Amino acid sequence: MTEATWGTVKNELQKTLGRNNYTNWIEPLVLADLNGGVATFSVPTNFIGNWVQRNFGEEIKHHLSKAGSAVSRIEFVVPRGETTAMAAVTPAQSDPQAPADETPARKTVSSARAAARSESGLPGAPLDSRFTFDSFVVGKPNELAHAAAKRVAEGGPVTFNPLFLYGGVGLGKTHLMHAIAHELHTSRPDLNVVYLSAEQFMYRFVQALREKKMMDFKELFRAVDVLMVDDVQFIAGKDSTQEEFFHTFNALVDQQKQIIISADRAPGEIKDLEDRIKSRLQSGLVVDLHPTDYELRLGILQQKVDHYSQQYQGLELADGVLEFLALRISTNVRVLEGALTRLFAFASLVGREITLDLAQDCLADILRASDRKITIEEIQRKVSEHYNIRLSEMIGPRRVRTIARPRQVAMYLSKQMTSRSLPEIGRRFGGRDHTTVMHGVKRIEELKTQDHQIAEDLELLRRSLEA
Ligand code: ADP
Ligand code: MG
Numbered sequence: 001m002t003e004a005t006w007g008t009v010k011n012e013l014q015k016t017l018g019r020n021n022y023t024n025w026i027e028p029l030v031l032a033d034l035n036g037g038v039a040t041f042s043v044p045t046n047f048i049g050n051w052v053q054r055n056f057g058e059e060i061k062h063h064l065s066k067a068g069s070a071v072s073r074i075e076f077v078v079p080r081g082e083t084t085a086m087a088a089v090t091p092a093q094s095d096p097q098a099p100a101d102e103t104p105a106r107k108t109v110s111s112a113r114a115a116a117r118s119e120s121g122l123p124g125a126p127l128d129s130r131f132t133f134d135s136f137v138v139g140k141p142n143e144l145a146h147a148a149a150k151r152v153a154e155g156g157p158v159t160f161n162p163l164f165l166y167g168g169v170g171l172g173k174t175h176l177m178h179a180i181a182h183e184l185h186t187s188r189p190d191l192n193v194v195y196l197s198a199e200q201f202m203y204r205f206v207q208a209l210r211e212k213k214m215m216d217f218k219e220l221f222r223a224v225d226v227l228m229v230d231d232v233q234f235i236a237g238k239d240s241t242q243e244e245f246f247h248t249f250n251a252l253v254d255q256q257k258q259i260i261i262s263a264d265r266a267p268g269e270i271k272d273l274e275d276r277i278k279s280r281l282q283s284g285l286v287v288d289l290h291p292t293d294y295e296l297r298l299g300i301l302q303q304k305v306d307h308y309s310q311q312y313q314g315l316e317l318a319d320g321v322l323e324f325l326a327l328r329i330s331t332n333v334r335v336l337e338g339a340l341t342r343l344f345a346f347a348s349l350v351g352r353e354i355t356l357d358l359a360q361d362c363l364a365d366i367l368r369a370s371d372r373k374i375t376i377e378e379i380q381r382k383v384s385e386h387y388n389i390r391l392s393e394m395i396g397p398r399r400v401r402t403i404a405r406p407r408q409v410a411m412y413l414s415k416q417m418t419s420r421s422l423p424e425i426g427r428r429f430g431g432r433d434h435t436t437v438m439h440g441v442k443r444i445e446e447l448k449t450q451d452h453q454i455a456e457d458l459e460l461l462r463r464s465l466e467a
């Protein structure tokens with residue numbers, strides 16, 4: 001690839017990512033090397049590299065392919081001089097867990113910092129222009145979260161505070177938060193809306209400590225009208241950051257300012273998070289994004305295809321391909337999107353119709369990874385851990401309730417999540433009869449509708465097994 005090609009790609013990126021994202025994140029990239037399907041860019045800091053990789057990586061690859069330079073991977077390097085500058089800046093002692101590479105040198109962070117500042121001068125991360133309510137596909141698994149996000153985005157009087165969104169990786173938490181921010185920017189331009197990840201919150205906090213600018217830090221955050229903190233599980237175990245977060249949180253709630261938080265699990269499930277913070281987080285509305293179902297995945301794919309068919313005119317998509325992908329790639333939406341992106345890029349390169357065969361070839365690695373089978377042993381182990389009993393007890397003969405119930409839960413999950421037959425399951429549970437297994441499965445099915453705790457346990461276990 002020549003400089004000219006990268007120039008073309010940059011133009012495309014400017015169109016799709018928007019001016020702000022482009023200036024802040026794409027412009028600083030210098031193409032250093034392109035070899036063996038790997039494009040290497042030199043960037044001022046690791047922070048920028050990580051951010052670009054995470055947020056725009058797929059988009060960059062896509063446009064490179066379109067411009068005739070198919071790459072399977074992009075990498076970022078920080079030139080030597082700057083690495084030294086970075087190494088000189090160690091995170092503040094008060095928070096030993098602060099990752100060194102999230103603490104870029106001051107001199108080199110200027111563009112990231114400029115990006116991370118909204119017009120009001122408040123600290124925040126840039127928004128992805130594609131993450132809007134329009135592009136968010138609503139289905140059963142996410143309808144509550146979507147409705148709650150919509151409500152908050154109206155910018156009316158604060159009714160629930162905070163709004164706590166949680167769910168597994170790639171289920172749309174960040175998308176929804178950005179959508180709220182976009183909507184508020186148009187409907188309520190008077191409000192100071194700040195979105196940032198918990199990681200960035202910590203980074204700013206550590207930086208303020210180091211530069212002895214805590215007063216500025218506090219003032220900045222206290223002047224926010226709507227604060228969104230993404231992936232709050234990140235601050236678990238980081239005591240001084242938690243402390244500051246708690247104060248910021250309380251100050252804003254006291255002033256009736258809206259707070260929106262996301263995490264990968266429910267507040268009560270986040271380990272090493274102070275109890276007072278957990279209970280604060282639970283005091284508003286807690287909604288979860290469930291794992292996607294087939295219909296939702298298909299809907300998302302269809303929307304993406306509509307989008308792509310404008311870009312790749314004349315590219316044909318055979319019947320059944322989307323259904324196949326929706327069925328087979330059930331891990332997370334990001335993976336699903338990545339698969340489709342690759343498929344279109346590949347098909348446009350070779351100039352062929354996208355058929356099932358092509359999909360299977362081109363996506364073999366993704367399909368294989370999604371094929372992970374859950375085993376009965378894994379289920380037994382997880383369930384034992386969850387109920388705090390020994391694995392030997394799970395398989396053993398004792399029939400006291402405290403052991404028999406977890407055993408039935410494990411049998412139920414084995415029936416649901418594996419393709420094993422009842423007799424086979426019975427054998428793995430210490431050689432029990434298939435009627436015992438059947439009874440256990442029935443019992444849990446009944447309890448699930450009557451006993452809230454059991455229903456919650458099942459949901460939690462299923463999630464963690466699927467993760
Ligand atoms: P999370 O923050 O929960 O890990 P993201 O919000 O980053 O997940 O979503 C991952 C990707 O999947 C994003 O590109 C996002 O646009 C897409 N996505 C997730 N859910 C949906 C949905 N319901 N409709 C459209 N796109 C979605
Ligand atoms: Mg996210």
